[in-house]
Amino acid sequence: MTTELRVLDPSEWDRWYGVLELAFGGVPEAPEERRLWRDLTEFDRSLGVWDGEVCVGTAGAFSFLLTVPGGASVPAGGVTMVSVAGTHRRRGILTSMMRRQLDDLRAAGECLAVLTASEPEIYGRFGYGAATYAAHATIDRTRVRLTVPEGTDDVTLRVTSPADALEATEAVYAKTVAGRPGMLARRPGWERQALLDPPGDREGASPRLCVLADRGGEVVGYAHYAIKPDWSFAGADGSVVVHQVAGLDPVAEAALWRFLCSVDLTAKVRIHSRPVDDAWQHLVTDVRRCEPTLREVLFLRLVEVGAALEARTYQAPVDVVFEVEDAFCPWNEGRWRLTGDAKGAVCSRTSDPADLSLSVRELGAAYLGGTSLVSLAAAGRVRELREGALVEASVAFGSPVAPWLPHGF
Structure with a gap:
């Protein structure tokens, strides 16, 4: 039977959340905890995948304001409640939900997506990088x-x-x-x-x-x-x-x-x-x-590269051209020139030669200033194409205080 992905109806929440509970071990949550998460659920941002009358996939998003370097609060989609029933693995259900979520976040004008991961290796292929540690x-x-x-x-x-x-x-x-x-x-x-x-x-x-x-x-x-x-x-x-x-x-x-x-x-x-x-x-x-x-703790993805890089400030002057790989969100692919300092930034498309080559995952990891581009380059995940560009960008992207997620979601 063909599965159907659709926005969650409030009447379906108990069945939908039960699938999530089963995926995370099957131990029912305390009534007060379950009640809180139902009250916080944003139904228009919650997705279910259904095989007939049976829910086989869940995903949601919260509307957050996330502090970025420089102190601005930037709208971000908090991806949450993601699960796929064990009976329906390897059918593209997770990919379809991730695809729909990122399309919806882009349409809503949110340039960032964030999540916490029960299994970190899952989300790298969708462009999320580890941005905070605890x-x-x-x-x-x-x-x-x-x-x-x-x-x-x-x-x-x-x-x-x-x-x-x-x-x-x-x-x-x-x-x-x-x-x-x-x-x-x-x-x-x-x-x-x-x-x-x-x-x-x-x-x-x-x-x-x-x-x-x-x-x-x-x-x-x-x-x-x-x-x-x-x-x-x-x-x-x-x-x-x-x-x-x-x-x-x-x-x-x-x-x-x-x-x-x-x-x-x-x-x-x-x-x-x-x-x-x-x-x-x-x-x-x-x-x-x-x-x-x-x-x-927190994994971050740039939904819109230009808008995201303009939303934060930089602790040192920077003028660098990124060659960005992003197969999952191809609108981010290509060269972007970032110029900025502690007062603000501009990031736009360019045909100028690239200074650094990396994927959107590395940009997500470095975005909040907790992971240096130099350290990512040491692992072979960032390539320097202009001498000096790596240190320039790495210093600029840093933060005087370590990024931190205060609570889960």
């Missing part, structure tokens, strides 16, 4: 101390629930969005994700808690965390599980980290998905004892 670590409190900046004692702290602190924490989050590439401006409804805390997902930890940092009557930071009790023969061996930390200045952030590293009856602080240049690494006395590890 650090994970476990601070061993028995062997590591913190050195905090002057003024930390002037910050007062108050523990409350995430729900009671929601207005204050969202205000802090909103003030941090423009300061780091890769961050997402929260649209209505997305603040509920920070409150999602199903008991079945806690792995023995407490309900989530929130600590607010206050200075002069103003909330200047917050952290969401949980406590996982544990005991050994020698005594308490619990963990603080850190979910979110945000401070409006170094002192506020240091006060939060000091608190998290001093919770009673705990010996470890488990840090998940933090920026690779996060301040805690410079507060601890021995980063080796924290066992930091890296993982790629």
Whole structure:
């Protein structure tokens, strides 16, 4: 039977989402989690592939505003909820959904597409490159101390629930969005994700808690965390599980980290998905004892090369011609001249000789400033055609702060 790809009708959501749950292991989500994702679903941007009355493929997109180097918030399609039923593999279903999504994003005027990948190797062939990384670590409190900046004692702290602190924490989050590439401006409804805390997902930890940092009557930071009790023969061996930390200045952030590293009856602080240049690494006395590890998080694709490269700024003057390969979105193929600096940029078609040759995947990886074109060239994925062009472009594309995705979707 021939399959049909169509926009999702709200009446089909339960069957459609059930296919997604099965593809990700078949364990039903908690009712509150399922309810949140239904409420956030943008039905006109959600696709289903149907074999008769049976849904065999799912894909969706969220309407995001993504911070890019220079601080601008750029419309981006957040690709999500992608799955293909195991009974219908190798029939081109995934390719058809990726094709339709990118065509729709282009028609909507969104020059960027982003996603997080359960299996990273899948999306490279559709032009997505790994654009942000995150650090994970476990601070061993028995062997590591913190050195905090002057003024930390002037910050007062108050523990409350995430729900009671929601207005204050969202205000802090909103003030941090423009300061780091890769961050997402929260649209209505997305603040509920920070409150999602199903008991079945806690792995023995407490309900989530929130600590607010206050200075002069103003909330200047917050952290969401949980406590996982544990005991050994020698005594308490619990963990603080850190979910979110945000401070409006170094002192506020240091006060939060000091608190998290001093919770009673705990010996470890488990840090998940933090920026690779996060301040805690410079507060601890021995980063080796924290066992930091890296993982790629956000994958990015340029839907419209010219518009995307014009949407960000560049930390050094650049004038370079790219020869771009993009078989999946052929409107991006060819030569593009990028001229720009910290004030703005212009990128347009050109017939001038190319300075660098690369695919749209490499442009996506380098776009937010977290992956250098020089490192991609060392792997053979960027070719320098004019001497000096590689370093010029690599420096310009960089970012003074590492890009970071604050939460999944």
